[in-house]
Structures are given as structure tokens and as C-alpha cells.
Amino acid sequence: MTTANHLSRRALLAGASGLFLSTMGVRAAAQTAPAPPPRSRSRVVQIAKDARGLTVTLELEHAPFPAPGSYWRDATVFVFIPSHHRVSRDTSVQTVVHFHGHNSTAERAMNAHQLREQLFESKQNAILVVPELAVLAPDSSCGKLEAPGGLSRMLDDVLATLDSPEVRAAAGPSAIAQGATVGRVCVSAHSGGYHAAAAVLKNGGVPVQEVYLFDALYSDVDAFKQWVIAGRGKPMGSRHKLVSYYTDGTTAWNTRALFADLEKAGVDCAHEVVEGTLSREQLTRAEAVSIKTQLSHGAVTSELNSLRDCLYASALRRTLRSSWFDAKKGARPLERRR
Missing domain, CATH: 1.20.5 (Single alpha-helices involved in coiled-coils or other helix-helix interfaces)
Structure with a gap:
């Protein structure tokens, strides 16, 4: 029972x-x-707007720093979106990435070299990205940009973080497209920023179309040489163009040695030993341009609108017409910043 x-x-x-x-x-x-995927630690810190456009201060997970084994901890990246920026047909975003030099900061370089003003005046349909490197120190390290794919991750992080309601509202018609991808990239470096530029050419994970060195060719010469040669003879939109401004000493010796090797390799080079003698057409067409500047080391990026003229002569796709090309022949006029 x-x-x-x-x-x-x-x-x-x-x-x-x-x-x-x-x-x-x-x-x-x-x-x-x-x-679940880890939450991004990237965020918008500050938004400032003026007649030229929008400056956004970001802290990014994929900024150069902090990086394993590095003393530097600042994850700041500044982004400038000019007021004339418009979404491209393929929603990609063209980018000018600038690496500051020794004993400086991203913000100091952006202001002292008038990087935003020069991009705005070039009328190029691109944004400016200025990451913080070593702060006020004689140090060319670039943290996470040394790792394979470092530039690609940083730029993807920039676009994803800019795709926020507060940035979109502040930018208005100049806002980037939702889900935007990285378009053509130009890299600019002053002084000790050369190493970051070389690092992203070697293993940044994203194609770089043009490099502008402003008295910056102190080392890593072979990285720049191999990159230029790899794009030799290609159409303007896919070639690798280098512009090297130099003063006396190390940057002069390295530039001359580099350009001798480039010419032996069949690269179309243009040389300017008296600043302003190359025509605008020559500055645009050449695959590599060396310019002996009359300016001091600290003034080379901005005083004669060097960055602006590099951008005018670049292969970036523009949406606004520029009169800069109306006088293609003859020595180009040099204009001092006011």
C-alpha cells in the first residue's frame, strides 16, 4: 500500500x-x-561652435593613449567639422589627421598652427582629427597607433562617437551621415609627429592617400619611401603623395636623401629650393614634393598657409568651387596669415 x-x-x-x-x-x-558586446568608453566631452564650424572634444576608447606600458594617459581627440561639410553620396567621411610635435599638445597645435582655419579656407569637404600624443614632452611615441589597425580603430571610433544626438543637433547640415564610413585620408605631421605618421602608414589598417610633413622628417625615412613607391604611377585618387617641408639640418638631409631614392624608383618628384617658385599645377600633379622653407621650425605649418595649400592641391573630393586653381601656371603666390 x-x-x-x-x-x-x-x-x-x-x-x-x-x-x-x-x-x-x-x-x-x-x-x-x-x-553582450562591451560598452564603449568613448564620449563627447564638449561642443563649441563658431562661424567656421564645430569643434568637438572627444575622449575615445581607441585614442592613442592610454596604452599598455605607456606613461601617457590622456584620451582626448579633437574633431573639427567645417560649416560647409556635407554628406557625400557614399556617406563616407574624408579626414585630415594631424599629429602634433614635441613639447606641445593637440589643442595648442590646433590653435598655434591654425589647423581649423586652414581646413576651412581650403573648402575641402573633410573633417579634421587631432589626437593627443605625448603632452608637453620631447616624446614621439603614439601608443595604440603603433598596433596593427590602430588608425582604423581610432577613426571608426571618431565617426561612431560623432553620431550622437547632441553633435548632430549642433552640426546641423554639416553633420556626418548616420553609419558613416571612413573615406579618403590625409595625414599631416609637425616636427616630432613624424613617428605617428610613419606608424599609421605601416600598419594603420586604413589607406592613406597623402602625407604632409612640416619640418618633420627626422627619422622613419624608409617607411615614407616604401609608402610613396607603393602608390607610384597610380591615378590621382589612389596614388600616395608626399609633401615634405624642411628647414636646415636633419630634415634637410633626410628629405634630400629620400627624394634621391624616390627619383631612382621612378617617382614623379618636384623640388622647390626657393619657396613659392613651384606652380599650383606642379604642386598638384607631382607624386612627391620637397619644399625648402624660409620659415622657422614653429611657423612652417601655418605662416604661409602651408597646410591650406597642401589641401587645395590634394586629391580630396570637394563640393565647393575654389578660385585657387584659376592661376595654375607660373610661380604660386605666397600668402601670409593675418
């Missing part, structure tokens, strides 16, 4: 078994379910 106590014990055992199996199922599901 089955007793009530026996039934209760059987029910209890059955219930415990069911609970055990149910718990095991939950545990198994938890072990096999994919983990």
Missing part, C-alpha cells in the same frame, strides 16, 4: 529532480549564450 508519506517523498524527489534539471539547463544556456 502506498502511504501519504511515501507519496510526499516521491513528489519531493521528483520536484527536486526537476529543479535540478531546470537549473542545469539555465546554467548550460548561460554558458552557451554569446556575451
Whole structure:
């Protein structure tokens, strides 16, 4: 005969078994379910707007710093979106990335060299990205940009973080497209920023179309040489163009040696030993341009609108007409910044 106590014990055992199996199922599901993606630590810190455009201060997970084993910790990246910027047909975003030199900061370089003003005046349909490197130090390290794909991750991070309601509202018609991708990239470097420029050419994970060195060719010469040669003879939109401004000393010796090798390799080179003698057409057409500047080391990027003229002569796709090309022939006029 089955007793009530026996039934209760059987029910209890059955219930415990069911609970055990149910718990095991939950545990198994938890072990096999994919983990949710980690939340990005990138954020918008500040937005400032003036007649020229929008300056956005970001802190990015994929900024050069902090990086493993590095003393530097500042994750700041400045982005300038000119007021004339418009979404391209393929929603890609053209980018000018500038690397500051020794004993400086991203913000100081952006202001002292008038990087935003020069991009704005070039009328190019591109944004400016200025990451913080070593702060106020004689140090050319570039943290996470040394790693394979470092530039690609940083630029993807820039675009994703700019795709926020507050930036979109502030930018208005100049806002980047939702889900935008990286378009043509130009890299600019002053002084000790040369190493970051060389690093992203070697393993940045994104094609770089043009490089502008402003008294910056102190080392890593072979990286620039191999990059220029790899784009030799290609159409303007896919070639690799180098412009090297130099003063006296190391940057002069390295530039002359580099250009001798480039000419031996069949690269179309243009040389200017008296600043302003090359025509605008020559500055545009050549695959590599060396310019002996009359300016001091600290003034070379901006005083004669060097960055602006490099951008005018670049292969970036523009949406606004410029009169800069109306006088293609003859020595180009040099214009001092006011």
C-alpha cells in the first residue's frame, strides 16, 4: 500500500529532480549564450561652435593613449567639422589627421598652427582629427597607433562617437551621415609627429592617400619611401603623395636623401629650393614634393598657409568651387596669415 508519506517523498524527489534539471539547463544556456558586446568608453566631452564650424572634444576608447606600458594617459581627440561639410553620396567621411610635435599638445597645435582655419579656407569637404600624443614632452611615441589597425580603430571610433544626438543637433547640415564610413585620408605631421605618421602608414589598417610633413622628417625615412613607391604611377585618387617641408639640418638631409631614392624608383618628384617658385599645377600633379622653407621650425605649418595649400592641391573630393586653381601656371603666390 502506498502511504501519504511515501507519496510526499516521491513528489519531493521528483520536484527536486526537476529543479535540478531546470537549473542545469539555465546554467548550460548561460554558458552557451554569446556575451553582450562591451560598452564603449568613448564620449563627447564638449561642443563649441563658431562661424567656421564645430569643434568637438572627444575622449575615445581607441585614442592613442592610454596604452599598455605607456606613461601617457590622456584620451582626448579633437574633431573639427567645417560649416560647409556635407554628406557625400557614399556617406563616407574624408579626414585630415594631424599629429602634433614635441613639447606641445593637440589643442595648442590646433590653435598655434591654425589647423581649423586652414581646413576651412581650403573648402575641402573633410573633417579634421587631432589626437593627443605625448603632452608637453620631447616624446614621439603614439601608443595604440603603433598596433596593427590602430588608425582604423581610432577613426571608426571618431565617426561612431560623432553620431550622437547632441553633435548632430549642433552640426546641423554639416553633420556626418548616420553609419558613416571612413573615406579618403590625409595625414599631416609637425616636427616630432613624424613617428605617428610613419606608424599609421605601416600598419594603420586604413589607406592613406597623402602625407604632409612640416619640418618633420627626422627619422622613419624608409617607411615614407616604401609608402610613396607603393602608390607610384597610380591615378590621382589612389596614388600616395608626399609633401615634405624642411628647414636646415636633419630634415634637410633626410628629405634630400629620400627624394634621391624616390627619383631612382621612378617617382614623379618636384623640388622647390626657393619657396613659392613651384606652380599650383606642379604642386598638384607631382607624386612627391620637397619644399625648402624660409620659415622657422614653429611657423612652417601655418605662416604661409602651408597646410591650406597642401589641401587645395590634394586629391580630396570637394563640393565647393575654389578660385585657387584659376592661376595654375607660373610661380604660386605666397600668402601670409593675418
